[in-house]
Amino acid sequence: MIEAVVPILLAVMTAATPLLFAATGELVTEKSGVLNLGVEGMMLVGAVAGFVVTMATGSAVLGIGAAAAGGAFLALLFAVLTLGLLANQVATGLALTLFGIGLSALIGQSYVGIPLDRLPRLDVPGLSDLPVVGALVFGHDALIYLSLVMVGVVHWFLYRTRKGLILRAVGENHDAAHAIGYPVLTIRLLATLFGGAMCGLGGAYLSLAYTPMWAEDMVAGRGWIALALVVFATWKPGRVLAGAYLFGGVTIAQLHVQGAGFAVPSQFLSMLPYLATILVLVLISRDQVRIRLNAPACIGKTFHPAA
Amino acid sequence: MRITRRHFALGAAALGGAATLPFGSGRAFAADPLKIGFVYVGPVSDHGYTYQHDVGRKAVEAKYGDRVSTTFVENVPEGPDCERVVQQLAQAGHGLIYTTSFGFMNPTIKVAQRFPNVKFEHATGYKRADNVATYSGRFYEGRTVAGTLAGKMTKSNIIGYIGSFPIPEVVNGINAFTLAMREVNPQAQVRVIWVNSWYDPGKEADAAKALIDQGADVITQHTDSPAPIQVAQERGVWAIGQSSDMTRFGPKSHMTAVVEVWDGYYVDRVQQVFDGTWKPTDTWGGLASGMVEMAPFNPALPEDVRALGQQAIDDIKSGKRHPFAGPFKNQDGETVVPAGEAAADEAILSMNYYVEGVQGSLPK
Numbered sequence: 152m153i154e155a156v157v158p159i160l161l162a163v164m165t166a167a168t169p170l171l172f173a174a175t176g177e178l179v180t181e182k183s184g185v186l187n188l189g190v191e192g193m194m195l196v197g198a199v200a201g202f203v204v205t206m207a208t209g210s211a212v213l214g215i216g217a218a219a220a221g222g223a224f225l226a227l228l229f230a231v232l233t234l235g236l237l238a239n240q241v242a243t244g245l246a247l248t249l250f251g252i253g254l255s256a257l258i259g260q261s262y263v264g265i266p267l268d269r270l271p272r273l274d275v276p277g278l279s280d281l282p283v284v285g286a287l288v289f290g291h292d293a294l295i296y297l298s299l300v301m302v303g304v305v306h307w308f309l310y311r312t313r314k315g316l317i318l319r320a321v322g323e324n325h326d327a328a329h330a331i332g333y334p335v336l337t338i339r340l341l342a343t344l345f346g347g348a349m350c351g352l353g354g355a356y357l358s359l360a361y362t363p364m365w366a367e368d369m370v371a372g373r374g375w376i377a378l379a380l381v382v383f384a385t386w387k388p389g390r391v392l393a394g395a396y397l398f399g400g401v402t403i404a405q406l407h408v409q410g411a412g413f414a415v416p417s418q419f420l421s422m423l424p425y426l427a428t429i430l431v432l433v434l435i436s437r438d439q440v441r442i443r444l445n446a447p448a449c450i451g452k453t454f455h456p457a458a
Numbered sequence: 459m460r461i462t463r464r465h466f467a468l469g470a471a472a473l474g475g476a477a478t479l480p481f482g483s484g485r486a487f488a489a490d491p492l493k494i495g496f497v498y499v500g501p502v503s504d505h506g507y508t509y510q511h512d513v514g515r516k517a518v519e520a521k522y523g524d525r526v527s528t529t530f531v532e533n534v535p536e537g538p539d540c541e542r543v544v545q546q547l548a549q550a551g552h553g554l555i556y557t558t559s560f561g562f563m564n565p566t567i568k569v570a571q572r573f574p575n576v577k578f579e580h581a582t583g584y585k586r587a588d589n590v591a592t593y594s595g596r597f598y599e600g601r602t603v604a605g606t607l608a609g610k611m612t613k614s615n616i617i618g619y620i621g622s623f624p625i626p627e628v629v630n631g632i633n634a635f636t637l638a639m640r641e642v643n644p645q646a647q648v649r650v651i652w653v654n655s656w657y658d659p660g661k662e663a664d665a666a667k668a669l670i671d672q673g674a675d676v677i678t679q680h681t682d683s684p685a686p687i688q689v690a691q692e693r694g695v696w697a698i699g700q701s702s703d704m705t706r707f708g709p710k711s712h713m714t715a716v717v718e719v720w721d722g723y724y725v726d727r728v729q730q731v732f733d734g735t736w737k738p739t740d741t742w743g744g745l746a747s748g749m750v751e752m753a754p755f756n757p758a759l760p761e762d763v764r765a766l767g768q769q770a771i772d773d774i775k776s777g778k779r780h781p782f783a784g785p786f787k788n789q790d791g792e793t794v795v796p797a798g799e800a801a802a803d804e805a806i807l808s809m810n811y812y813v814e815g816v817q818g819s820l821p822k
Contacts, residue, residue: 158667162668162671165664166660169660256501259503260503264509264684264706266684266688266707357659361660361663362663366683371657371661402664403668406653406664409668409818410650410665410672412817412818412819414819416822417652418652418821421654
């Protein structure tokens, strides 16, 4: 019985990982006070960069690096426009998504319809063969482990290090942070680049492991879900993890419910992951005060150092 | 280049008119190519639906060379934008315009009224006019062949079907597949998962995994990405491709694919424009007319199964077999089509029930 659940849980992990990467990255960006709505675009550019470089070099490691670089490159454009030229963050973020969709389609034009070998699974001899545990804990591909490690790293960085404290301070009140001498724009630039790189990794997971191919617009709205997860998780890395896995879990579960032939309208089942995730995250974070404590006060506001 | 009599007459007429009507001077010479416009709903690189239409466009170019010049506009959303695109193509002097998605129907009819001298062809729709023809493929005929192979190859007697939206075109595909499958294997069942999207590789892959986890050992799809084929290859089960040959995504698991072929139709219709015999017809072609083809059967399939598949193709082509020949029942056990009859085209185009052998209920 338990063995039958294992493949389902594996599918859940696969479905959750791209969301987890993107949402964790966006969380850091938003914690520094920058609202980058270009997640979908950055994921797409990451996906195509990862695919093209893996294809060209045969090295998945280089591909993953290129994906992170691709996402960060788009984030850099965003940073130049919003931090440097003080453009509106919401408008620029939306434009970045549209730009990312177009740019990735252009780069990927001659790579459509080419299959790629799946990212190798890191099997541990002996351990991977253990029943249930072996399949669930060992034998994933490197990106799944990386996504989980990154949640821990981000949590540790934000809440256990001085640099993390400074980053949060910049997001809470950029004028105060500036007044005591912190380089607000530099910190925000770095946070934005980190967010972009993570979104790129989320995209690479799609094009290298989830469905190893490049297809135009293959992120298919996951960037927007990642953005929503950050808000519903009230800017807490642990809750982002819970939200991403919950969303992935309900997505897979609804497919199983359909396949088993339950008489529930498929349209309703399709919206279930969204409903369930919102509901649960709203419930666990229904304390108004704590939401306000966690939400970066300066999010989306442009910073004028001259003031 | 060949100058037909019609061209010559047209050219002469235009030359005569040119003195008084400078507007017409652009068409003054017989050497002017026929401008043909194509409006696509997706990107030409989708390796599915739009890709196949673009293969047709290229076939027209290859066949007629300098006598035609083609233009295409890709990623056109179904809505007001479409009307603008079609209007622009008509204004730019296109003599023949193909609009290749169902949602382009009303805009096409609207623009056609404004440009009575331009010929329009709309794919998968049902509204026609003096200068608007319609065309579509009987894809369910291909599903009959696929169902035959699947019924023979399944060991678990569970076949997974990934659906896009519960519209008649998809539902009649599921039914044709199931009827053919049950004919060779009355024990087999079809399980349907709707992903409510035409194209979402991740979700299609998830649906394929769910179906395989529930025991399906053949996966078939009415969605456009090759992701389910990749999953089938990884899990070691059979799969059936959609729209175009998807063998390279799963050489071991790809049984065949239902391929949409527009080349022949496009080439013929352009010839009819040249000959002056073009009429606003309604074409619904299947295997016999070559608008639907089966991708080569996987050589790993047993020879008798491949022979059975080929037999199904031949019988449908010759008219000996109708995919919806009675008797067959719906899920409630009511006879829909009695013995000796076959479902009429209208009934196929409005199918809103599952036949016996499909599990679950059809979302309404």
